Amino acid sequence: MTRPPGSGAGDEPMIAGGGPAAPSAALLAETAVRALREEALLGPKPGLVDHRGGGAHDDMDLPLLLASAEALRPVFRAVADASERTALGVGLREELGRLGRAGDRVMLRATRGVNTHRGALWALGLLVAGAAGARDEREGVRRAARLAALPDRRMPAGALSNGERARRRHGVRGARGEAVAGFPHVVDVALPRLRRAGAAGAERDVARLDALLEVMSLLDDTCVLHRGGVEGLRMVRRGASRVLAEGGAGTDSGRAALMDLDRRLRSHRLSPGGSGDLLAAALFLDMVPWPEPSAGTGREVVACRR
Numbered sequence: 001m002t003r004p005p006g007s008g009a010g011d012e013p014m015i016a017g018g019g020p021a022a023p024s025a026a027l028l029a030e031t032a033v034r035a036l037r038e039e040a041l042l043g044p045k046p047g048l049v050d051h052r053g054g055g056a057h058d059d060m061d062l063p064l065l066l067a068s069a070e071a072l073r074p075v076f077r078a079v080a081d082a083s084e085r086t087a088l089g090v091g092l093r094e095e096l097g098r099l100g101r102a103g104d105r106v107m108l109r110a111t112r113g114v115n116t117h118r119g120a121l122w123a124l125g126l127l128v129a130g131a132a133g134a135r136d137e138r139e140g141v142r143r144a145a146r147l148a149a150l151p152d153r154r155m156p157a158g159a160l161s162n163g164e165r166a167r168r169r170h171g172v173r174g175a176r177g178e179a180v181a182g183f184p185h186v187v188d189v190a191l192p193r194l195r196r197a198g199a200a201g202a203e204r205d206v207a208r209l210d211a212l213l214e215v216m217s218l219l220d221d222t223c224v225l226h227r228g229g230v231e232g233l234r235m236v237r238r239g240a241s242r243v244l245a246e247g248g249a250g251t252d253s254g255r256a257a258l259m260d261l262d263r264r265l266r267s268h269r270l271s272p273g274g275s276g277d278l279l280a281a282a283l284f285l286d287m288v289p290w291p292e293p294s295a296g297t298g299r300e301v302v303a304c305r306r
């Protein structure tokens with residue numbers, strides 16, 4: 001896919017040894033915010049917030065998502081700084097937990113109490129932490145997954161979250177399990193799709209929408225399960241598969257199926273928020289100017305298809 005000006009590895013400063021320098025903490029934070037912005041601005045997305053409005057959410061719109069993304073910039077910066085100074089281990093995991101929980105509060109202050117980016121902060125926070133000090137995408141994701149798997153003894157017990165409830169009820173792995181598994185829906189689903197479409201010359205937004213739809217067709221999204229149960233999840237997954245079977249977002253029949261799915265998700269108040277988060281994560285990984293860019297780390301197997 002085409003890289004926005006200024007974000008490509010070729011624009012990075014070179015260090016004395018000849019290789020490009022590792023991205024700074026400020027650049028990683030900037031890239032995370034840009035990924036959130038670009039996910040929000042992409043449209044039409046079924047059930048999600050975009051330029052047309054709040055999708056399945058009656059308490060969100062695009063300006064709110066953009067303000068939330070901007071408010072998270074110092075949070076991502078603090079995450080990258082901490083990861084640069086601290087070796088990967090329980091100490092860093094607990095520091096990230098503290099920063100992530102403080103980040104949730106920053107977001108809620110910026111949105112007057114609306115959960116715009118909780119799942120996205122979790123995924124992108126870990127990936128920013130993993131990227132700080134990593135040579136390439138594969139190492140960045142591996143470090144993020146290791147961090148997600150470490151215990152956070154300072155995690156307050158608190159009330160049961162929507163995701164936790166859905167996980168217990170339906171036996172799915174949710175946002176935490178996705179991270180611990182090394183973000184399979186990002187690495188094996190969204191990124192290969194984005195890159196294949198880019199290589200084939202597809203329009204950028206069509207490639208991004210199709211990547212989102214492919215994630216939606218496979219993910220056990222606790223956001224959807226919480227609101228719509230197994231029936232709701234089936235509607236999302238089948239609907240997304242149908243759009244792709246019709247030719248995807250770039251064809252007339254695919255676009256008609258997409259608009260039909262959007263109407264159904266809005267009327268059932270079903271938001272595929274977890275898929276939105278994972279698309280933002282894929283955009284982030286694709287935009288980071290890695291010191292040693294590898295030719296794609298997608299394993300090209302859909303490990304998560306059941």
Ligand SMILES: CC(C)(COP(=O)(O)OP(=O)(O)OC[C@H]1O[C@@H](n2cnc3c(N)ncnc32)[C@H](O)[C@@H]1O)[C@@H](O)C(=O)NCCC(=O)NCCS
Pocket residue numbers: 079096097098099100101118119120121122123125126152161162163164173174175176178219220221222223273274275277278
């Ligand atoms: C793990 C998190 C997301 C909490 O998860 P939980 O499922 O309990 O909460 P909740 O229901 O509020 O949010 C889950 C969100 O994840 C997303 N999601 C849902 N399903 C999935 C899935 N299968 N895969 C990925 N994301 C998903 C959705 O956007 C959803 O809204 C996180 O907020 C957390 O524990 N944070 C602690 C702070 C921390 O350690 N941060 C570290 C990085 S900065």
Ligand SMILES: Nc1ncnc2c1ncn2[C@@H]1O[C@H](COP(=O)(O)OP(=O)(O)OP(=O)(O)O)[C@@H](O)[C@H]1O
Pocket residue numbers: 039040047048049050055057060114115116117118119120121162223226227271272273274276277
């Ligand atoms: N474009 C988008 N539109 C809406 N949500 C998105 C988008 N991209 C990602 N998300 C994710 O979707 C999640 C929305 O959360 P959810 O619908 O569970 O909200 P809630 O207010 O906690 O739940 P509920 O409204 O069901 O009580 C956020 O955590 C956010 O990370």
